[in-house]
Amino acid sequence: MLKERFENSEGFAFPGKTYIDELLKPVFHDQKEYLFDAMFMIHKAHTTMLAEQGILTEEECRKILDAVNQVEQLDQSKIEYSPQYEDLFFLVESKIGEIIGDDLAGKMHIAKSRNDMGEAMYRIVIRNYLNLTIENAENLCEAILYQAEQHVQSTMPAHTHTQPAQPTTFGHYLVAIYDNVQRDIDRLKQAYRIVNQSPMGAAAITTTGFPINRERMVELLGFDGLIENSYDAIGAGDYLIEAAQTLVSLMTNMGRWIQEFLRMTSKEVGLIKVSDAYVQISSIMPQKRNPVSIEHSRAIASSAAAEGMAVVHMIHNTPFGDINDTEDDLQPHLYSGFKKSVRVLRLMRAVILTMDFDSKRAYQQARENMITITELADVLARDYGISFRKAHQKASVIAKKTDAEGKELYEIPLKLVNQWLGDVQLSNDDWEAIINPDRFVERRNITGGPNPDVVRAMIDNRKL
Numbered sequence: 041m042l043k044e045r046f047e048n049s050e051g052f053a054f055p056g057k058t059y060i061d062e063l064l065k066p067v068f069h070d071q072k073e074y075l076f077d078a079m080f081m082i083h084k085a086h087t088t089m090l091a092e093q094g095i096l097t098e099e100e101c102r103k104i105l106d107a108v109n110q111v112e113q114l115d116q117s118k119i120e121y122s123p124q125y126e127d128l129f130f131l132v133e134s135k136i137g138e139i140i141g142d143d144l145a146g147k148m149h150i151a152k153s154r155n156d157m158g159e160a161m162y163r164i165v166i167r168n169y170l171n172l173t174i175e176n177a178e179n180l181c182e183a184i185l186y187q188a189e190q191h192v193q194s195t196m197p198a199h200t201h202t203q204p205a206q207p208t209t210f211g212h213y214l215v216a217i218y219d220n221v222q223r224d225i226d227r228l229k230q231a232y233r234i235v236n237q238s239p240m241g242a243a244a245i246t247t248t249g250f251p252i253n254r255e256r257m258v259e260l261l262g263f264d265g266l267i268e269n270s271y272d273a274i275g276a277g278d279y280l281i282e283a284a285q286t287l288v289s290l291m292t293n294m295g296r297w298i299q300e301f302l303r304m305t306s307k308e309v310g311l312i313k314v315s316d317a318y319v320q321i322s323s324i325m326p327q328k329r330n331p332v333s334i335e336h337s338r339a340i341a342s343s344a345a346a347e348g349m350a351v352v353h354m355i356h357n358t359p360f361g362d363i364n365d366t367e368d369d370l371q372p373h374l375y376s377g378f379k380k381s382v383r384v385l386r387l388m389r390a391v392i393l394t395m396d397f398d399s400k401r402a403y404q405q406a407r408e409n410m411i412t413i414t415e416l417a418d419v420l421a422r423d424y425g426i427s428f429r430k431a432h433q434k435a436s437v438i439a440k441k442t443d444a445e446g447k448e449l450y451e452i453p454l455k456l457v458n459q460w461l462g463d464v465q466l467s468n469d470d471w472e473a474i475i476n477p478d479r480f481v482e483r484r485n486i487t488g489g490p491n492p493d494v495v496r497a498m499i500d501n502r503k504l
Contacts, residue, residue, distance in 0.1 A: 060123060067368045068121040071128040074375055078164040079132065080112045082157055085260035086240065087148045093253055095150055104148045107139040129154065151241070151248040155274050155362050159239040160261065162371055166283050169378035170232045176385035177225050177290070181218055183393040188214035189499050192492040195477045196311065196402035197411055204409040207477035210311075210397050212490035215498050217297050222502075224290040231279075231286040238263035239273035245362060246270055275361040280374065284351035287377045291345040294384060298338045301391075305331045311402050315394035318387075337387045340380050347377030406477035410439050410449045415474045415483070424464050434461055450475040 050056040055064055071079075084105060091101035111132055125131040137145035192211035197204045238261060241247060241254030247270045258266050267273040304312040318333035350373045358365040406412075413435050420431035441460050442452055454471045458464075466474075473479040485491035488498070 055123060055126075060121075064123075064127065065121045068128055070368065070372050072116060072119060074165055074371065075128070075161045076116060078161040079129065079157075080108060081164065081261065082152075082160055082240070083108045083132075083148060085257055086152050086157075088260060089253055089256045090148070090150060092256065093251055095250055095252070096147060100144060100147060103140050103144060104136070107136045107145065108148075110139055111135045129157075151243060151250040151252045153243040155244050156239045156242040158367060159242075159274060162367075163235050163237070163239070163263075163279065164261065165371075166279070166374060166378075167232055167236045169375060170228055170235060170283065170286075173287075173290070173378055173381055173385070174225055174228045174232070176382050176389070177221055177228065180385050180389040180392070181221050181225070183389045184214050184218045184221065185499060185502060187392055187395070187397070188212075188218065188495070191397055191399070192495045192499070193478075194397060194399040194402055195406045195481055197406045197409070204405070204411045206411050206414055207406040207480045208490040209481055209492065209495060210399075210402065211492070211495045211499070215495060215502070218502065220293050220297070221290075224286065224293055227286040227289055231282045233264060234282045235279045236262075236264045237267045237279070238265070239267050242267070242270035242273035245274045271361075277355060277366040280351055280366060280370065281355060283374060284348040284377070287348035287374070287381060288345045288352075291341040291348070291377075291381055291384065294388070295338055295341040295345070298334060298341060298384075298388065302331065302334050302338065305334065309405075311398050311405075313396040313398065314391055315396075317394065318391050333387055333391050337384045337391075340387075341384045344377045344380035344384065347373045347380065351377075403477065407450055407475070408448055410442060412475055412477055412480045413439050413449060415480050418483075419466070419470055419474060420464065423470065426464065434464070437461075 050058060087096065087101055087104045087108070090096040091098060096104070114135070119128075119131070122131065125134060133145055133149070136148075139145075188211040190211075191214065192209060194210040195207055196210050196213070198206050198208040198213070238254070238258045240257040240261065241252050247254075254266055257263075301312060303309055305314055314329070314331045314333065316329075318331070319329045320332045322328035322330060351370055354365050354370045354373070416438060417428065417431040417435040420426045420434060421428040424431075426434070438449075438452075438457060438460055442449055445452065454466060454468055457471060458466060473483075481490045481492070483491070485494055487494070
């Protein structure tokens with residue numbers, strides 16, 4: 041019989057072979073990779089607090105801490121799953137018991153549950169990933185601002201709806217990206233504040249009858265504060281959503297301008313040249329300079345965002361309380377997502393810091409597709425007393441007639457323009473200013489505009 045053959049190979053007692061292979065072993069290795077250091081940090085802090093509260097004697101505390109330190113020094117690569125222990129935590133407790141005896145080793149778990157310990161470990165690991173991500177995002181911002189400063193006068197076309205729209209500068213464009221990343225850094229810092237709160241002392245979910253000091257655990261573990269309500273400390277798990285959402289936001293926002301960078305590196309656009317250090321040559325087409333560093337960044341960013349979304353979906357509609365959905369199976373998605381995000385941040389920092397921007401080509405593109413014609417409507421309204429709606433209509437007529445001629449705006453002589461305008465006649469100086477993208481940019485000197493002096497001021501303010 042199929043059932044009997046399967047049970048004979050699996051075993052009849054917990055844990056069955058499939059349970060070991062598909063759950064306990066993978067979880068064990070995840071715990072060893074991610075939670076090892078945090079686990080020992082908590083063992084030391086909790087033991088110290090118990091002694092300070094008189095729950096352990098000083099001698100008991102000294103022996104436990106000594107054993108904890110010895111086990112912490114074990115070669116992690118040689119620690120492997122054993123069916124004798126459910127997971128890494130029980131294995132570690134057993135190793136400590138081998139040194140000081142099981143009774144004394146067991147005392148370090150007074151008033152401590154796998155629940156509050158697990159939540160604390162997750163928070164410690166996640167706060168470290170948040171700090172690493174913030175550090176690398178700030179390094180990326182430094183590179184972006186550096187390039188922005190080099191290109192406050194590099195006029196280029198801005199796009200709306202993927203179409204050439206108006207002249208701006210590459211510096212103006214990069215400051216926009218900088219500000220976008222900065223807001224995600226603010227979100228990461230807010231996530232850090234939410235994550236870096238101590239659940240220790242909540243025990244299983246209702247605290248403990250022992251006279252522990254939860255506030256002291258905050259200090260010993262480097263948390264910023266305490267999750268006061270013990271049910272909240274164990275059951276809510278919203279710190280996971282907060283961290284995941286910031287990851288999704290950062291990678292989604294970056295993915296949008298990374299895609300723009302890919303467009304700018306194409307031969308057809310040709311504005312950005314990626315350093316030779318970050319391109320690959322085709323195996324069959326020797327003329328190719330493939331910007332694979334940007335392509336990989338786009339793909340990895342999407343993957344990182346997906347890891348964050350996986351976290352949100354795994355929590356969705358789960359019970360409000362201690363539940364496996366928020367624990368061993370979920371955590372690696374978050375850690376993996378942040379590791380991927382750091383790869384993207386580092387790759388794009390290298391690309392941006394070393395790339396070249398073709399200012400001459402960008403300027404020529406800013407002269408094309410009639411993208412300065414907004415200035416014609418502005419000039420007519422500002423300097424010739426025409427209502428803006430009527431001025432806009434006249435500018436639209438000039439655009440249509442220019443397009444019908446198959447020419448660019450700067451190729452149309454003023455005499456013909458004035459014929460098309462009819463009841464108003466532009467001066468030569470006005471027309472020359474209208475068709476000049478640099479003049480267009482220079483006149484946009486309102487706060488936040490692309491005028492070089494305005495952009496320089498924005499850059500200087502962001503350096504403070």
